[in-house]
Amino acid sequence: MLLKLDKLKELAACAGLELAGVTEAGPLDHMLERLQRRRSEGRTTPFEEQEPLRRLAPEELLPGCRSIIVLGLPYLFPEPRQRPSGKSAGPRGLVSRLARGLDYHVVLEHKARELLKLINRELAGPIRSRILVDRSPLLEKELARIAGLGHIGANCTLITPRYGSFVALGTILLDRELERSAPAESSCRGCGACREACPTGALMEPFILNPARCLSYLTQAPGIVPAELRSYMGGRLYGCDLCQEVCPENRKALQPESGKASFPFFPAEPLLLPLLQLTRKEFDQTIGLTAAGWRGKTILQRNAVIALGNCGDPAAIPALAKILKNDPRPLLRLHAAWSLGRLGGTAARRHLENSRLHETDSTVLAEVNAALSMQPTPGRAPAVFPAANRDDR
Numbered sequence: 001m002l003l004k005l006d007k008l009k010e011l012a013a014c015a016g017l018e019l020a021g022v023t024e025a026g027p028l029d030h031m032l033e034r035l036q037r038r039r040s041e042g043r044t045t046p047f048e049e050q051e052p053l054r055r056l057a058p059e060e061l062l063p064g065c066r067s068i069i070v071l072g073l074p075y076l077f078p079e080p081r082q083r084p085s086g087k088s089a090g091p092r093g094l095v096s097r098l099a100r101g102l103d104y105h106v107v108l109e110h111k112a113r114e115l116l117k118l119i120n121r122e123l124a125g126p127i128r129s130r131i132l133v134d135r136s137p138l139l140e141k142e143l144a145r146i147a148g149l150g151h152i153g154a155n156c157t158l159i160t161p162r163y164g165s166f167v168a169l170g171t172i173l174l175d176r177e178l179e180r181s182a183p184a185e186s187s188c189r190g191c192g193a194c195r196e197a198c199p200t201g202a203l204m205e206p207f208i209l210n211p212a213r214c215l216s217y218l219t220q221a222p223g224i225v226p227a228e229l230r231s232y233m234g235g236r237l238y239g240c241d242l243c244q245e246v247c248p249e250n251r252k253a254l255q256p257e258s259g260k261a262s263f264p265f266f267p268a269e270p271l272l273l274p275l276l277q278l279t280r281k282e283f284d285q286t287i288g289l290t291a292a293g294w295r296g297k298t299i300l301q302r303n304a305v306i307a308l309g310n311c312g313d314p315a316a317i318p319a320l321a322k323i324l325k326n327d328p329r330p331l332l333r334l335h336a337a338w339s340l341g342r343l344g345g346t347a348a349r350r351h352l353e354n355s356r357l358h359e360t361d362s363t364v365l366a367e368v369n370a371a372l373s374m375q376p377t378p379g380r381a382p383a384v385f386p387a388a389n390r391d392d393r
């Protein structure tokens with residue numbers, strides 16, 4: 001029996017999934033050239049499958065795969081209208097919309113399992129299947145386009161008619177034939193607002209992203225953030241929504257029905273200083289429950305240290321000095337040195353000079369020396385610090 005598309009959407013809605021479409025499981029050969037160019041130009045990340053052919057072949061993930069259901073989970077959660085205010089509370093960071101609620105991997109996977117149960121019942125299983133949420137080598141956005149969920153914008157996001165680009169994606173691979181959706185028409189206006197909004201020029205050309213300059217990627221990337229890009233990170237702790245926030249296609253984006261009951265686990269603009277003190281347990285019970293959790297405490301704290309350097313507030317100096325002096329992690333000491341140099345002033349210089357007496361890591365020492373030669377920027381507004389969570393929709 002061929003499962004009709006309308007029935008599939010009805011079952012998806014029963015499982016709490018507002019966006020679902022179906023595509024065939026044939027190889028995505030038309031994307032090969034694009035992937036090869038991406039690789040030859042060094043625009044892949046350590047988080048993705050490096051071999052282009054493996055990104056195009058569902059059969060490798062589920063032998064006998066015949067259909068792919070693509071699911072979308074909107075995440076434009078309702079948030080408190082009242083922004084926490086009061087400078088006395090201390091400098092604040094910025095968390096992208098995707099990482100403010102319960103980890104979408106968990107939510108989407110749970111809903112996908114529910115949907116699979118319903119499909120099994122409808123088709124009188126057994127059905128062989130595989131659920132993949134984000135950690136799939138397959139090109140999820142392209143599959144979503146072919147499955148009719150939306151179109152791909154010049155900012156390289158999938159833009160859905162109802163929820164804009166604030167949608168997380170997942171797939172279910174099945175060994176059954178399902179009625180297919182029609183691909184979505186592109187409605188990207190080519191207005192260029194996304195490229196203009198990106199302060200690092202990560203959107204090199206329309207539809208071409210250089211992840212090495214993408215602020216969202218930089219907040220997740222392992223290791224040392226390139227010094228020339230740290231000031232652009234502003235207060236970002238995880239992700240970046242700039243190219244999405246300016247997109248006119250997102251102005252009409254709706255809040256998901258299923259999001260009405262959700263609440264943020266990670267505020268949009270958390271206080272930075274408490275993040276430096278987080279215990280493992282506190283991390284696991286808060287940020288660890290969001291999509292930002294997978295990068296771990298150290299990467300989040302590295303970003304908080306950079307954000308403090310960018311906040312222009314000398315109140316951050318004691319905390320940064322403490323990290324530079326005592327933190328066992330060279331990665332944090334190194335970025336703390338940069339942040340002290342960026343904040344500048346007598347106290348920051350004194351801490352940097354003192355650290356030369358006891359610092360043993362040569363990479364950190366080099367950063368301390370570089371920080372001492374930086375032009376002080378006390379009280380200066382950083383390049384891209386969150387002016388606001390522009391619309392707390």
Ligand code: SF4
Binds near residue numbers: 155156189193194
């Ligand atoms: S900002 Fe303009 S060019 Fe960029 S994705 Fe949106 S509509 Fe397309």
